[in-house]
Amino acid sequence: MDVEEMLETYFERINEIPNSDKFIQCIQCGTCGGSCPYGMGTLFTPRRMILAVRAGIVDEVLQSGAQWLCTSCFTCSLRCPSQIPITDAVIPALRELSLLEGNPPEELAAALMNITRYGNSFRESPRKRDRWIKEVDFEVPLISKKKKAEYLFITECFGAYHRRCKEITKAFAKLMDLLGTDYAILGNEERCIGDLVRLCGEFGLFEDLAEKNIRVFEKYEFSKIVTHDAHAYNALLREYPRFGFKKEVVHHTQFLYNNLEKLKEMFGKLDYTVTYHDSCYVGRRNGIYEEPRAVIKAIPGVKFVEMKRIKENALCCGGGGGGVWLDSFIKDHIKERPAESRVKEAASVGADVLVTACTLDVPMFEDALKVTGLEGQLEVKDISEIILEAIENS
Template sequence: MVEFDYTEIVHRCFRCGYCKYPSDYSRINCPSYAKYKFESYFSGGRMWLIRAFLNEEISWSGHLGEIMYSCSTCRNCVENCVFKFSDQLVDVFIHARADMVENGLVPSKVADFFSNIAKFGNPWGEKKSKRLEWAEGKYYDKNEYLLYAGCVASYDSRAKKALKALKELMEMAEVDFGVMRDETCEGNEVRIMGEFGLFAEIARNNLQKFESEGVRKIITPDPHAFNAFRNYYPEFGAEFNVLHHTQLLYSLLRSKKLNLGKVNAKATYHDPCFLGRWNGLYEEPRKILKEIPGLIFVEMPRNRKNAFCCGGGSGNFYTDYLGGKDSPAKIRIKEAAETANLLVTSCPICLMMLEDAAKSENIDIEVKDIAEILLEVIKT
């Protein structure tokens, strides 16, 4: 694991507040600050709390732990901090959490998250046998691509529908792929939440499986898994290529392997943080939507690097520190409904969070994964 001394950085922040906003400073863009509206819940506040804890000016408390884990690591602060250490902001929070983990100072919800993944290979403690029910026996056998579903798409009923749509599209286009028989968590949230030891174990075990099966190319609909495979697994010797499903689907459209019918819809797109700000993939989803005949595509005011987070990242889809009234997902779904009648995303966590918010707020808007939209258009 790469060494990182965050204690040399925390004292440099003097809490100017630029990191709370998008690039045009139009409205609050930090999801945890948007919900709680206290200074301790934005990046500058967390930097000061970390410094105070290191200087023994404050003591550990469960509330401090919740503040640290309410950060969804969306990287809005990285985009908008005006200082030279901006690229390291999220790393500060991740490594501060790692010290919390090492010293046994994590909230019970976080401890349960780690425990479930260590024991069952998923955050909810679900049976491993349920993970591949969607795959219908399409197992990897020296195929060109391994389709890696991830935890949320495998277990959440709503996200699973989108996963099945992707599988059907790949079969239509005659993509040579299979699913690992014993797929387990890739560990992105485990690392982001600071359990470096467990993440290393997960990564090494997965790499051993991939190497023994001869995996060279991976496709995943999960930006969080995409991030782990692309940015963290190389530390452990990974040499495979990884594609997000929007990259594959756009390639299939360009090569005429998927033929689109016409649709009548006004759609907008929600950028997943781990696809956009973490990995710079903004254009493929938009290019796909603009290829669909009859679809009117309209951007939300906050888009691309200024997109507002759904609040599910960094394990918050499980811990729910950003849930309830004024949740980021509820704020975002209202913004989407003011823009279009169809909200498209390309992340199982975002899909789950945003559809739940639409139902909770009784907002009349469809929320779909981009694979579902393509499949519907092809079938019309």
């Protein structure tokens, strides 16, 4: 594409995204750049991206690779005084150009290709998506058999295939089992929900996934979706309604909070000092701050401590927006990955356990523990894991 075509494609895309009319109201204040966890490592902060696009030198942005240095953490978007949808429009539309030009980072290109072919980024067979249910000591109901359930539980790709994240899925399913929740899973019919795909600029693939998923949802009778995957939660809540999906979506932190009275009866004691990491798409993007804290604080024996960067100011794990597939690319550009800084912060406030509420966080932080030498001193657990532990300790 020549630059003219690029710009045309770019504006065509961002004009489809809500509030992108604010793009031309950028006052070049730099709030985005200073807020960006990768701001130090990039030539083009969001501010300069907008400026460059408006100056017609979008090709220079693409050549710099700056569009891939974004974890979609939403800090810039939340703070932007012009409310420009940087995370949802400015960056993904640049990434789309980069994909069209055929030069995305390799790891990421492979992940997207896998999602297109297999419905998951792990290059695993779709038939193995519910393999985890054979690894638990209770029965996990399939909606294809049950036909009808109150909650449809979406495990998403990481929760279904990733060695570590599968444990979170199991823990949360166990909690629903213990609570007697009327729930079911899609099993092999589930496919990538696609929030990371969208944030990576693969808009066509995202639409395709959304339409296919909605068609599957429509086959069954259920009233709500529950998920422990913060990005699946975000896409189902904010993006799927555009494609006709209208059901209530509940994040597992909200689910646990709504069942707190019942859970409290089951709790035993835990002797931990715990801190909580506000995952970007639970906290900053969707405003769920208090529910997970209330749940953790309700566990007897737990000493809850706050880190310094909390709630709106929480630091990203670096996994969002395709960050999980860009690890080596990012390492080339910055001194310290955000996950490393984050686990150090958790350790500095004296926590034994860093509790999170997003499946991506756990592998990102556990990896960072190894790099920073904090392994053994600090543990990373999903909120459902620590809750289950409290119950099993009774």
